[in-house]
Amino acid sequence: MQKAKQNGRSEIKIDDIGLNFGGLRALDSVSFQVKEPGVFSIIGPNGAGKTCILNCINGFYRPTSGKITFKGKELNKLPSHEIAKLGISRTFQNLRLYTGMTVVDNIMAGRYMLMNYGTIPALFYFGKAQKEEAKHREVVEQIIDFLEIQAIRNHVVGILPYGMRKRVELGRALALDPDILLLDEPMAGMNLEEKEEMARFIIDICERREIPVVLIEHDMGVVMDISDRVTVLDFGHKIAEGTPDEIKLNPAVISAYLGKPKE
Amino acid sequence: MGLPSGTFSESYTQDSAIIRTRAQWLLLIFGLIIAFTIPLWLPAIPGLTRFIPLTLINVMCIYIIAVLGLQIMMGYCGQLSIGHAAFMAVGAYTSGLLTAKLGLSYWIALPCAGLAAGIMGIIFGASALRLKGFYLVASTLAAQFVIMWIINSWSTVTGGDAGLRLPYPTIGNFKMDSDVKFFYLILICLIIGTFFARNLIRTRIGRAFVAVRDNELAANVMGIRLSTTKLLAFFIGCAYAGFAGSLWVHWQGIAFPELFNLWLSIWLLGYLIVGGMATTIGPFFGVILIEGLNHSLATIVTDMGAPTFAIYLRDFTFGIIIILFLLFMPRGLAHRFTLFKTYYRLWPYTY
Numbered sequence: 001m002q003k004a005k006q007n008g009r010s011e012i013k014i015d016d017i018g019l020n021f022g023g024l025r026a027l028d029s030v031s032f033q034v035k036e037p038g039v040f041s042i043i044g045p046n047g048a049g050k051t052c053i054l055n056c057i058n059g060f061y062r063p064t065s066g067k068i069t070f071k072g073k074e075l076n077k078l079p080s081h082e083i084a085k086l087g088i089s090r091t092f093q094n095l096r097l098y099t100g101m102t103v104v105d106n107i108m109a110g111r112y113m114l115m116n117y118g119t120i121p122a123l124f125y126f127g128k129a130q131k132e133e134a135k136h137r138e139v140v141e142q143i144i145d146f147l148e149i150q151a152i153r154n155h156v157v158g159i160l161p162y163g164m165r166k167r168v169e170l171g172r173a174l175a176l177d178p179d180i181l182l183l184d185e186p187m188a189g190m191n192l193e194e195k196e197e198m199a200r201f202i203i204d205i206c207e208r209r210e211i212p213v214v215l216i217e218h219d220m221g222v223v224m225d226i227s228d229r230v231t232v233l234d235f236g237h238k239i240a241e242g243t244p245d246e247i248k249l250n251p252a253v254i255s256a257y258l259g260k261p262k263e
Numbered sequence: 264m265g266l267p268s269g270t271f272s273e274s275y276t277q278d279s280a281i282i283r284t285r286a287q288w289l290l291l292i293f294g295l296i297i298a299f300t301i302p303l304w305l306p307a308i309p310g311l312t313r314f315i316p317l318t319l320i321n322v323m324c325i326y327i328i329a330v331l332g333l334q335i336m337m338g339y340c341g342q343l344s345i346g347h348a349a350f351m352a353v354g355a356y357t358s359g360l361l362t363a364k365l366g367l368s369y370w371i372a373l374p375c376a377g378l379a380a381g382i383m384g385i386i387f388g389a390s391a392l393r394l395k396g397f398y399l400v401a402s403t404l405a406a407q408f409v410i411m412w413i414i415n416s417w418s419t420v421t422g423g424d425a426g427l428r429l430p431y432p433t434i435g436n437f438k439m440d441s442d443v444k445f446f447y448l449i450l451i452c453l454i455i456g457t458f459f460a461r462n463l464i465r466t467r468i469g470r471a472f473v474a475v476r477d478n479e480l481a482a483n484v485m486g487i488r489l490s491t492t493k494l495l496a497f498f499i500g501c502a503y504a505g506f507a508g509s510l511w512v513h514w515q516g517i518a519f520p521e522l523f524n525l526w527l528s529i530w531l532l533g534y535l536i537v538g539g540m541a542t543t544i545g546p547f548f549g550v551i552l553i554e555g556l557n558h559s560l561a562t563i564v565t566d567m568g569a570p571t572f573a574i575y576l577r578d579f580t581f582g583i584i585i586i587l588f589l590l591f592m593p594r595g596l597a598h599r600f601t602l603f604k605t606y607y608r609l610w611p612y613t614y
Contacts, residue, residue, distance in 0.1 A: 058484055084486035096481035098474050100541060109470040113486030117467070119495065125462035130276060133466065137275040176485065 010071065010087065010179035010211055011035035012057070017066035019052055019236075026052045028236045029066065034180070037210040038228035039202060041217060043247075045256060048233040050216045051093060054182050058090060059083050070180070085113055087179030091169045091186055093216075099158040103149060103168050106157055107140045110175030143171045147201060163194045170201060181205065182214045187222060195219065199226050224248065232256065281461065298450060302443045314559045317442045323554050324449045325511045330534045330546035331460050332503025337532075338540040339464055340496035341476030342391050343399050345528045346406035347504050352414055352523035354380040354505025355512040359427050360420065362513075369432030373509055380505025381498040383410070388497030392490050407525055415520050426519030429512060445514040452510060456503060461543045463499070472496055473541070533581060537588050539595025548596035553584060 012034050019027040027049045034040045042050045055061045057068055059080040068075045075083055089110075098106050115136055121129040144150055147167050152160060157168060166186060173181060183202065187195045199222055206213050217223050223230065224244040232240040232247060234256040240247055247253055272278035282288055301320060306312055329351055336342050357379035358372035387406040391399055414421050421427055431440040432448070439445055463469050471492050474482035483489055512518035530553075538549025557580055561573040588595065 060480070079488075080483040081486050081488045084484055090484060092481065096478045098477035098481070100477050101470070101473050105470055105473070108467075109474045109482075109487075110485050112467050112471055112474075115467045119463075119468055119499075122463055122466035122468045123459045125466060129466055133279060134275040137279065141275075172485065 012088075012180055012212075012214075013069045014053065014057075015067050015069065017053075017056060017063040017068060019049070019056060019061055020064045026236050027056070027063070030233065030236070030238045031066070032231050032238065032241060034212045034214060034229075036228070037206055037212055039206055039213050039215055039226050041215045041223045041227040041230045042233060043217065043220070043223055043230060044233035047235070049236045050233055051184055052236075053233075054090060054184055054214070054216065057083070057088060057182065081113070084176065087177070088182065089173040089176040089178035089180075090182035091166075091173050091184055093184040093188065095162075095165050095169055097157045097165055097169055097172070100156065102154050102156055103160075103171075104137075104140060104144070104153050106168055107143055107171045107175045108136065110172040111136045111140065114177065140175060143174050146174075146204070147171050163190055166190070166194075166198070167201075170198075174205065178211065180212050180214065184216050185218065186215070187217055187219055195222060202226060279465065281465075295454075299447075302446055314562055315555065316558075317446060319554065319558050321442060321446055321449055321514060322511075323550050324446075324453045325507045325514075326531070326534060326550045326554065327546045328449075328453055328456050328510070329504050329507035330531055330538070330550060331456055331543070332500040332507070333531055333535055334500075334540070334543070334546055335460060335463070335472070335503070336496050336500030338535065338542070338545065339469060339476060340472040340493065340500075342388065342493060342496055342500075343396065344403040344406075344500070345400055345525075345532060346387065346403035346410070347501075347531045348523040348525070348527035349407040349410035350380045350384055350501040350504035351508030351511070351527070352410060352520065353383045353501075353508070355508035355518050355523070356414060356421055356427070357505070358509040359429050359512055359518045362432075363427060363429050364420075369430075369513060373506065376509035377502040377505040380508070381502035384497040384501025384504075385494050388494055388501075391493050391497065404525075407528055411520055411523065422519070424519065424521075426517045427512075429516055429518060431516065432513060440516075442514075445510075449510050449514070452506060456506070457543060460503075464543065468495070530581065533585050537584060537595055539597025539600075542595075542597035542601070544600060545595055545597040548600070552596065553581065556580060556584070 014030060014032050016029045016031045017027055018025070018029055030049070030053065042053065044050055052061060056063050057070075057075065059075065059078060063076060070083075070086055070088060073086060075086075078086075098109060101109065115132050117129045117132050121127060144153055147170065149164065149167055149171065152164060157165060160168065170183070170186060173183075186202070187198050190198065202213055202215065203226055205211070215223070215227065224247075227244050230240075230242065230244055230247045231238060232250070232253050239252045239256060240250045242250070270284055272283075277283070282291060302317060305315070305317060305320075329347060332350075333344065333347050336344055354376035358369065358376035361367045361372040361375055362369055383406075387403065390402040394402055415423055418424070431438050433439065439448060464472070471482070471487045474485065474487055475489060475492050475496075479489060482492075508523065511522070534546060534549035534553060536549070537553055538545035538547065557577050560576055560580060564570075564573040564576055592599065
């Protein structure tokens with residue numbers, strides 16, 4: 001699991017993208033790039049367009065202008081499953097797990113595209129199919145160990161509490177062996193203890209796998225603590241980028257969150 | 264090693280095996296022996312053949328094969344279909360025409376039947392790439408009507424309403440012209456079909472099916488190509504139907520369109536609901552319970568001197584069973600079976 005990624009291999013470049021929904025301008029010439037391993041946070045008030053950026057990277061939305069490149073490949077026209085194959089993995093703001101499957105199967109399903117055997121061996125479950133299943137199961141068990149969810153391994157996801165589901169979803173995203181990980185509010189609705197654990201997982205992932213993690217989060221305490229760089233969005237515009245300390249003192253950010261002082 | 268409680272896996276292959284204890288092996292072998300000797304012990308028990316004749320067992324096995332296909336499509340991949348009987352008809356008429364008109368051997372025609380039904384499934388399943396839920400149901404209903412209309416109207420080839428007379432399959436000089444002989448063919452097909460279905464759903468393909476059913480968007484982001492996965496589910500599900508249809512008409516010796524009407528499609532759906540979605544054992548429970556009950560009740564009512572009522576009783580009991588199951592056991596008999604297994608596995612400590 002802890003294979004080191006080469007630096008710069010997983011460079012993602014968002015170049016001047018815009019996104020329109022009818023007359024609504026959801027994103028307006030936003031650009032940034034992420035290349036070094038570490039936590040790259042995107043923050044902003046509600047409706048600022050944070051999730052829109054992730055959806056554009058994933059191919060759910062097609063940017064109306066600008067382009068997104070990953071490892072030198074343009075993502076704008078690729079279908080979602082091809083984008084996943086390039087090594088981009090994500091979690092969702094509202095959980096999107098396979099609720100009918102067990103935890104192990106959910107994470108195994110994440111390794112779908114890394115397994116290579118066809119339908120015929122699957123029907124017989126013999127030879128290659130069996131070997132591949134065992135091999136990938138081992139990786140999945142390592143992820144389960146890492147996320148400390150051994151006890152719920154064989155539980156159906158539908159019956160798990162919210163915090164556990166968030167963890168399983170993180171596990172499924174990790175199962176793709178991503179070169180970049182996009183996390184959409186992984187700590188929403190969690191208590192302090194759960195947030196701390198999740199923050200620990202995120203830092204561990206960055207360090208052990210040496211991959212960049214793009215994090216969208218509303219909890220400023222967490223964001224300022226674990227981020228290496230922060231980008232701030234407001235109404236589809238990028239208003240600031242920098243280290244957490246720079247962002248804290250940035251007047252544009254303060255006015256976006258707290259409003260402008262009266263003249 | 265006898266009791267499942269306290270059985271621990273030492274490798275991942277062992278952990279994902281279906282049969283893990285010696286007791287399970289014994290049960291499997293014992294079950295297979297019972298199944299293969301049905302034609303021997305069934306007539307030996309007095310009165311039993313009146314309630315469960317061998318013809319009924321043949322029909323049950325054929326239905327189970329078809330419902331297994333529906334299970335893969337609907338239970339696992341979430342692609343609703345109420346045109347399943349039409350795909351059985353595609354299989355039936357493919358092998359029927361190949362043997363009756365072209366004189367091919369049945370052993371070549373049978374795989375062709377599965378293949379043709381599967382391809383037809385892909386053609387009609389293509390609408391699943393755009394449609395979901397209720398709208399997909401409507402488009403599979405179209406498959407039912409279109410396919411049956413073609414078979415009905417193209418009477419110069421298919422024989423239309425009058426039916427298509429079929430030769431019995433032969434192996435050398437051995438002619439499969441009795442219920443018993445066909446029982447073995449159907450049973451072997453059922454065993455292979457179950458084996459394939461069980462294996463398929465515990466591999467990456469099966470997980471992709473469930474992923475598409477549970478959350479299409481997430482499945483797509485996780486690298487699963489939706490179009491091919493859905494079409495593969497349609498292909499496999501309809502191929503099962505094709506095999507079932509082909510076995511049915513060749514056992515009967517005649518194929519006619521009325522066998523595969525809309526009601527059969529709805530019945531197949533009913534078996535699935537009663538048996539339980541997303542389990543391989545579900546179709547077995549559903550078909551055996553409903554068909555067994557139907558036939559037994561019909562026999563009893565006929566004995567009581569109301570044979571006309573017995574004809575309508577079939578639809579009546581079906582409706583009652585479906586309503587009762589949806590109300591009290593919406594997850595089907597298979598779920599009860601799972602609960603029982605969990606209990607048994609932890610026995611004697613029930614926590």
